Amino acid sequence: xxxEILQFGDTGFGDELxxxxxxxxxxxxxxxxxxxxxxxxxxSAKLSRAPALRAAAEAYSLLVRGIPELLIxxxxxxxxxxxxxxxxxxxxxxxxxxxxxxxAGSLALGLIFGAFASEVFRGAxxxxxxxxxxxxxxxxxxxxxxxxxxxxxxxxxxxLPGLGNLWMVLLKDTSLVSVIALDELMRETSVAxxxxxxxxxxxxxxxxLYLLLTIVSDVFRARLxxxxxxxxAGEAVPRRILRRSA
Amino acid sequence: MLDLWLRYxxxxxxxxxxxxxxxALACLIGLVLAxxxxxxxxxxxxxxAVPAYLYIYFFRGTPLIVQLALLYYGLAQFEAVRESPxxxxxxxxxxxxxxxxxxxxxAYVAEILRGGIAAVPKxxxxxxxxxxxxxATVYRRIVLPRAIRIAWPAYGNEVILLMKGSALVSxxxxxxxMGETRSVFSRGxxxxxxxxxAALYLALALAVTGAFRLGERQMNRYLRAAG
Numbered sequence: 431x432x433x434e435i436l437q438f439g440d441t442g443f444g445d446e447l448x449x450x451x452x453x454x455x456x457x458x459x460x461x462x463x464x465x466x467x468x469x470x471x472x473x474s475a476k477l478s479r480a481p482a483l484r485a486a487a488e489a490y491s492l493l494v495r496g497i498p499e500l501l502i503x504x505x506x507x508x509x510x511x512x513x514x515x516x517x518x519x520x521x522x523x524x525x526x527x528x529x530x531x532x533x534a535g536s537l538a539l540g541l542i543f544g545a546f547a548s549e550v551f552r553g554a555x556x557x558x559x560x561x562x563x564x565x566x567x568x569x570x571x572x573x574x575x576x577x578x579x580x581x582x583x584x585x586x587x588x589x590l591p592g593l594g595n596l597w598m599v600l601l602k603d604t605s606l607v608s609v610i611a612l613d614e615l616m617r618e619t620s621v622a623x624x625x626x627x628x629x630x631x632x633x634x635x636x637x638x639l640y641l642l643l644t645i646v647s648d649v650f651r652a653r654l655x656x657x658x659x660x661x662x663a664g665e666a667v668p669r670r671i672l673r674r675s676a
Numbered sequence: 677m678l679d680l681w682l683r684y685x686x687x688x689x690x691x692x693x694x695x696x697x698x699x700a701l702a703c704l705i706g707l708v709l710a711x712x713x714x715x716x717x718x719x720x721x722x723x724x725a726v727p728a729y730l731y732i733y734f735f736r737g738t739p740l741i742v743q744l745a746l747l748y749y750g751l752a753q754f755e756a757v758r759e760s761p762x763x764x765x766x767x768x769x770x771x772x773x774x775x776x777x778x779x780x781x782x783a784y785v786a787e788i789l790r791g792g793i794a795a796v797p798k799x800x801x802x803x804x805x806x807x808x809x810x811x812a813t814v815y816r817r818i819v820l821p822r823a824i825r826i827a828w829p830a831y832g833n834e835v836i837l838l839m840k841g842s843a844l845v846s847x848x849x850x851x852x853x854m855g856e857t858r859s860v861f862s863r864g865x866x867x868x869x870x871x872x873x874a875a876l877y878l879a880l881a882l883a884v885t886g887a888f889r890l891g892e893r894q895m896n897r898y899l900r901a902a903g
Contacts (some may be wrong), residue, residue, distance in 0.1 A: 495836065496881030497874045500854060505874065508867040528719060535692035598737075604738035609847070621747060630750035637738045639748065644737040 435626050443622035450618030450640045454604045460536035465543025472548035489663040494545030500606050506538035509612050535603045535607035550592035556583040587658045684860045692876050693857030699839045702777035710785035717790055735783035741844045744776040748848040773845035781838045792827030813852050832888035
């Protein structure tokens with residue numbers, strides 16, 4: 431049933447593709463971690479009272495929004511690598527710098543995710559009702575406690591749908607790091623396609639694997655949203671999902 | 677840094693022209709195709725709605741770079757394709773890239789339009805029906821014009837995403853802005869060319885944003901006149 435070239439083992443490329451898909455997932459998770467941290471930092475900067483911080487965060491969003499993802503990856507890998515090498519030279523290290531591809535790819539994708547996530551976080555922070563913050567202050571919580579107990583958890587609930595969308599985008603964008611020859615799913619696929627001269631079979635197999643990742647993420651996302659909304663009356667099932675099945 | 681621009685600037689500009697051409701055409705054709713697709717997706721008849729849903733899910737659920745590779749490298753594997761009239765489109769990297777971008781953006785725009793159509797106030801549709809308009813007329817005069825206005829900002833976002841996505845046609849050997857950039861880089865490994873490309877893409881994105889703002893004002897000028 432499965433063509434021989436797609437089987438596991440020495441004769442087929444099936445195992446290579448699956449390993450590639452796992453690398454894809456790994457890169458996506460690293461990027462998610464970097465991107466969430468960057469996004470939160472940039473959102474705080476956007477909401478801060480210091481104009482310089484606000485301007486820097488806005489510039490970051492604008493740059494990432496206008497420059498193709500592919501170009502950002504190449505910029506981070508080549509220009510970023512060259513910059514680090516130059517920096518190391520200043521400190522007297524002359525051994526050159528070999529930019530780890532996974533690190534460079536995850537950094538670039540994290541940078542992209544962070545820029546869009548900062549908008550999601552900003553909107554979510556602003557969506558927390560003022561009355562709740564006032565109530566928390568009124569019962570005597572400190573600013574820190576208000577943030578940790580009220581603003582942050584409430585914000586997460588509002589941010590979740592937006593972050594879910596960004597995760598889907600991120601998952602697909604991992605395919606772009608194949609341009610720096612990182613051995614994720616897309617790269618493994620094109621190597622196999624070239625080696626066997628059967629590109630259609632392999633690219634089709636790759637789309638199936640990407641679709642699987644998407645579908646699994648979709649299910650997981652719906653669960654997470656339901657979990658996040660469990661304390662809200664009438665919102666136990668996110669409205670978007672109701673509409674989809676109707 | 678400047679002599680790189682003096683030497684290769686023309687090539688980058690040529691590439692940018694290709695990028696603009698591809699994006700403009702894909703946008704235009706994509707919008708035209710997205711309208712029936714969005715209507716099909718909303719249809720009550722399952723045999724119309726389900727294929728539309730699958731089309732949209734497929735193109736939104738897989739990376740554009742894989743879609744392009746499947747079209748350009750994948751389909752070329754078959755003798756039958758190479759000998760069919762389809763080859764006029766698929767055999768040339770640029771038209772194949774245009775096809776890929778168009779198929780992809782159609783799915784996204786259909787989803788955006790669907791949201792716009794759903795957001796058209798029910799009362800307006802009922803009023804039009806009460807005036808005796810047929811279903812087709814209601815769609816042509818009320819629903820679609822309103823839906824496009826509602827969906828316009830989201831559509832502007834999609835055009836910017838499409839422009840950024842168009843850089844991927846460089847992976848199927850199209851010499852768009854990204855393709856020229858990568859070819860210049862491969863000659864001398866001078867990474868400043870990436871900075872030039874970034875500046876050009878940024879300028880294009882700002883131009884698109886500006887154009888959409890202008891379009892939005894033009895489109896909604898009747899609201900201002902009333903207010």
